[in-house]
Amino acid sequence: MQPRRIRWHIVVFLAPAVLVYTAVMIFPLFNTLRLALYSRIDQERIFVGLENFRTLFFDPFWAEQFWNALGNNFWFFIVHMLVQNPIGVALAAILSHPRLRFAALYRSAIFIPTILSFVIVGFAWKLILSPIWGIAPSMLDMVGLKSLFAPWLGKEEYALTTLAMVSVWQFVGIPMMLIYAALLTIPEEILEAGEIDGITGFAAFWKIKLPLILPSIGIISILTFVGNFNAFDLIYTTQGALAGPDFSTDILGTFMYRTFFGFQLQLGDPHMGSAIASAMFAIILVGVCIYLFGIQTRMRRYQM
Amino acid sequence: MTRNILKMALASTALVASTAYADDVTLIIESWRNDDLALWQEKIIPAFEAENPGIKVKFTPSAPAEYNAVLNSKLEAGSAGDLITCRPFDASLALYDAGHLSDLSDMEAMGNFSDVAKSAWQTDDGSASFCVPMASVIHGFIYNKDAFAELGLEVPQTEAEFFAALDAFKEEGSYIPMAMGTNDQWEAATMGYNNIGPNYWKGEEGRRALIAGEQKLTDAQWVAPYATLAKWSAYLGDGYEAQTYPDSQNLFTLGRAAVYPAGSWEVSGFNNLADFEMGAFKPPVMNAGDTCYISDHTDIGIGMNAASANPEAARTFLAWVGSSEFATIFANALPGFYPLSNAPVEIEDPLAKDFISWRDECESTIRSTYQILSRGTPNLENDTWGASVAAIKGTETPEALGAKLQDGLASWYAPQQ
Incomplete structure (x- = not known):
């Protein structure tokens, strides 16, 4: 028997991607996890084990900030799940209606904010909502609802929800596009068969289309989850690194940034910053695992 | 480029x-x-x-x-x-x-x-x-001279006169009495707390005592500025909670506000933008004739x-x-x-001259949080931003804010333990 030849071409073809990915993703990830186990004491880096995590979770000062950021992050995510994704599905369902005119126009108009930079979106909305120059107060005034206006971004109780809504406005195009694509793959025959059985209109959506696009909704949920728990840009551009007012818009991303790089007179602490980054990684990992093993494997798929 | x-x-x-x-x-x-x-x-x-x-x-x-x-x-x-x-x-x-x-x-x-x-x-x-x-940069208040003349107001020297002037503008209604917002947070601390504060804690005397651990942030002289800041919110523009630093600069230079809590670094920018006459007055003292203290920050x-x-x-x-x-x-x-x-x-x-003239009459000090006290975590300077905003908005009492800052400082700074 001849010895098996090593198939070099596999190695050669994989190498560029593996090398680049390792250098820019895998190595920094593990190095961050490693950095979280050290601390700088008197100009020297010392291995401290899980001490940083103990500080993060149990020191009253750190724990308060961490749980506040985590809670805000969950609220940010919940708003997206309750507002962005249902609206996305609804828009996709309307757009896929065969008799809708200008569908392509609407589709692009709704999708365009997604390709805008966070900085542009952040500043544009900050101006729109500005109590001094913004158009939001004058527009509300025109319909006689001026009393409903509040400086939303400056109030502890509204700021985070307002920013979540701005983010929803920006990203609603993504679920819309994914669901739209999923809806287009549903064969006409199935819908026609349903029609013969008397299932039309809304019933057809609920009973035929929705079950068929459930896997796509699952994917969108997990994308939203990962995106939201990694979010940082929008909060940073509108509220700054201190995520005001009074940390009410502080999410894990801004908390990590402030700690890692420092802010104003506060010097950066890469080790505590890495500990927060590791905690974020763990949270996202757990969330994704719950989805993969708890939900996706049980989801029923239909042959189309 | x-x-x-x-x-x-x-x-x-x-x-x-x-x-x-x-x-x-x-x-x-x-x-x-x-x-x-x-x-x-x-x-x-x-x-x-x-x-x-x-x-x-x-x-x-x-x-x-x-x-x-x-x-x-x-x-x-x-x-x-x-x-x-x-x-x-x-x-x-x-x-x-x-x-x-x-x-x-x-x-x-x-x-x-x-x-x-x-x-x-x-x-x-x-x-x-x-x-x-x-x-260095000096803190104080820049005011719209035309607006003060229009209402026949004198430049305030004491705190009572200061609030009387703001009240007059509020009643008259054509100017926002004071242009400041709390959205960016730092103005509240830098142009608010550390601007008026030195008159309360007696400048260097208080600042050094705080560093030495002889005074605490819960002491009356460190808490009182927050109580004064709490009175400011009534004179700020509508929706000041979401007003940013550039918003405030624009409001003032467009002539829509009467008083602007300032740092002297604004002088050249404001000179280019404002088409009315401006003057500056120093942080008001408690009673006429009291020694005045200014933040002359290095x-x-x-x-x-x-x-x-x-x-x-x-x-x-x-x-x-x-x-x-x-x-x-x-x-x-x-x-x-x-x-x-x-x-x-x-x-x-002339405007820059107004600021520097105070050096002759007043005692100079620097911002209370900058030397030594902002070395640890929690960071006193950053906490002061949040506390000053909370004071202006009235979300917490001055005493609670003082206690919170003191706890934070004492958690890492030995002389305060």
């Missing part, structure tokens, strides 16, 4: 060329003040070179946000310039501790500066000074690279920075940034 780079390239080759034939010493200045490039090349450096033949000076600034990182790596690599523009407090102290800055305590020119001025560039015990103080210094090949020439330059000639050039070219030396300086800009 490219044209500017070209110009700079040309300018620098010209400088290199001019040094090539003379056997001159060339000093290189590292700085983050790239806004001031023209000022240095056209005014400061020619004045120095005229007086000191044989020494050439080159000003090579980098972008403010990158300065600390760029400077650190240059110093590590041994390629940094002879003269280093110093950030105040811990950033420069770290450079001195690492052996990158020379001790300048023995320089004669250091005698031209007050202790407050030197405090930003000294070791904690004050035994070594490593940068010559160059400029902002820019200049020191010597310990590895400089031309220490003699560098010292000559630093001594000149401490002279009244430099002070006069600098103060008039950059109204709102004040030289720190005791030498008398004639300033032409």
